[in-house]
Amino acid sequence: MIVNSDESNSSSDSHLNENEEWELSDLVNAIAVEVELAQDILSLKSYTRGMSFAIKNLSLDVEVKVRRTPEGKLLFRSVDADQTSATVLKLDFAQVIESQLRDVRKPLDGIISAASASNGISVASSSNIELKDLEAITLEQIKAFNKVGLHSVDDLERYTQTLPMIAELSRLTGIPEHRIRMWRQLPFITKVEPESKVKLPDSIVIRGGNFGKQQGEVWFQQQTAEKITEIFDWQETSLRVKIPPTLTGTGLLYAKIDNLFTNVIPWKREPT
Structure with a gap:
């Protein structure tokens, strides 16, 4: 041939x-x-x-x-x-047996730490809740969870015991991180308005959820992280802040509430 x-x-x-x-x-x-x-x-x-x-x-x-x-x-x-x-x-x-798993699994009724107590996620018992009962979850998202071995909310909580685990689950399933955070009742960011700005805006609005009633912190990350000091309004689903004129270019916006960080979201201000 x-x-x-x-x-x-x-x-x-x-x-x-x-x-x-x-x-x-x-x-x-x-x-x-x-x-x-x-x-x-x-x-x-x-x-x-x-x-x-x-x-x-x-x-x-x-x-x-x-x-x-x-x-x-x-x-x-x-x-x-x-x-x-x-x-x-x-x-x-x-192959491992159930008794061996019990020795390495972390309890679901306390604070589970990502790196220290300041990064812990509180987990509530939810053994009777099915994935389909999660708010606004789609069939495609349920199938994506099933594909990585998650078949209940209890599974979801076990798989998302730390913030890096949430980000990894988002990467594996293709489900946006803010959706997983919403189901886990953690603070999350969905978008920033305006998405980018050429002129210096008086303020920007950060949309999301679970921000709480007490004011936390907002940060803008470039080569170094800078704390945003001017926060005009802090609501459960929106934050209005002023980006200092000295901050230009592309960076990452995120908030910190009760020692828990939100997901990060890109934001760009072009120099004038």
């Missing part, structure tokens, strides 16, 4: 394009999904054949190339079949 060289090169290029960079969390999540599917298949075979089938251990050695982004993220790329790498990811997955 004679293979056209152009077709061969095209196939090779296609193969290279498919070998995209990934984060370690992406790999672990993909493996977890595959293992869960395999366990379901083995459970069915166990039932039909009257025998017990299960995956007890899974070990993977993956040769990779590593790159660190300017934002500090580590990105991996698996090496091609004709290449080698001195960097090897060694991943071991083992």
Whole structure:
């Protein structure tokens, strides 16, 4: 059989394009999904054949190339079949039992800390609430939660015990972070009005929810974070603040309420 060289090169290029960079969390999540599917298949075979089938251990050695982004993220790329790498990811997955899980799970009836007590999230019991009971949740969003193994509000609370976990769940599911924060009754920002401004506005309005009745703090993050001192109005769903004339360019706006940070939202003021 004679293979056209152009077709061969095209196939090779296609193969290279498919070998995209990934984060370690992406790999672990993909493996977890595959293992869960395999366990379901083995459970069915166990039932039909009257025998017990299960995956007890899974070990993977993956040769990779590593790159660190300017934002500090580590990105991996698996090496091609004709290449080698001195960097090897060694991943071991083992079956655990419920009693072992109880030792590492955090309680749901107290404050769960992200890094310290000042970053904790209070969690209430919700074992009888289904995902479909969450405010304005869509079927697509329920399916996205199901895809990563969340099937109840109790699951959602366990998976979002810290603020970084909320951001990660948003990335995995494609559900906006402010929606997850709303369901978790945490402060969130949806938009800033105006979105950007060429001239210096007298004030901007930050829309969102769960800001509380007592005034917190608003920050604008560029190379360094600067606290916004002029807050004209603080409501449950909106904040009106003045951005100092010295702050121009693109940055991130966020608020801090009762030691909890909101999600960040980009905002730009072009210099006049």
